[in-house]
Amino acid sequence: xxxxxxxxxxxxxxxxxxxxxxxxxxxxxxxxxxxxxxxxxxxxxxxxxxxxxxxxxxxxxxxxxxxxxxxxxxxxxxxxxxxxxxxxxxxxxxxxxxxxxxxxxxxxxxxxxxxxxxxxxxxxxxxxxxxxxxxxxxxxxxxxxxxxxxxxxxxxxxxxxxxxxxxxxxxxxxxxxxxxxxxxxxxxxxxxxxxxx
Numbered sequence: 001x002x003x004x005x006x007x008x009x010x011x012x013x014x015x016x017x018x019x020x021x022x023x024x025x026x027x028x029x030x031x032x033x034x035x036x037x038x039x040x041x042x043x044x045x046x047x048x049x050x051x052x053x054x055x056x057x058x059x060x061x062x063x064x065x066x067x068x069x070x071x072x073x074x075x076x077x078x079x080x081x082x083x084x085x086x087x088x089x090x091x092x093x094x095x096x097x098x099x100x101x102x103x104x105x106x107x108x109x110x111x112x113x114x115x116x117x118x119x120x121x122x123x124x125x126x127x128x129x130x131x132x133x134x135x136x137x138x139x140x141x142x143x144x145x146x147x148x149x150x151x152x153x154x155x156x157x158x159x160x161x162x163x164x165x166x167x168x169x170x171x172x173x174x175x176x177x178x179x180x181x182x183x184x185x186x187x188x189x190x191x192x193x194x195x196x197x
Contacts (some may be wrong), residue, residue, distance in 0.1 A: 100128055107139040111155035115146035122147050125155050131167025139167075 012020065054065060105128070120146040131137050145157040161168025 070125065103138045104131070105140050106137050106143060109139050109156060110142045111144065111156040113146050113154050115144075115154045116148055118149040119146040119154065121145070122153065127158070127165055129158075129162050129165055129167050131170050137167075159187040 009017070009020070031089065110124075124142040125145050127141050127143065129139050129141055131139070141158060141162070143158065145156075146154045148154060159168070161171065163171055164175070
């Protein structure tokens, strides 16, 4: 069935309109299939054209075409634009000040004191100790506090490797002159002298 002129569509019956729509669907399907074939032929021709250009360059003893891979910059640019939001005009949004509230406590260690008889338990004195191993570990040491009968306060001692809230592994890497390029590396001896960079 051929397509009727546009002004005659209003005079068609419902059944005729259904037939016209079926014809249009068939025509669109045929055109899609033809377009798919043409796209495939075009891609094939491009490959053949590139091969012919490479062969001509080889015969003329020209250097070969370098392999060019997609750079991926488009993806990176789009990601930065959508995520960054640059509302601050390039200023850093990094928070300043103490970061202790952002640390995840991995373990709580209760350190027992050795008070004399008759002492009263006064709770704990907490210190957050950061140490470094293959996995970062943050532990809260709960040092017992006792008050002796004569009014003195006794706090449980920490392990000898813990200095100033840092564990022995972290201290080894920061205080060792062989591993630290600065001569002003912090060490327990300097801390006692009051000299801290």
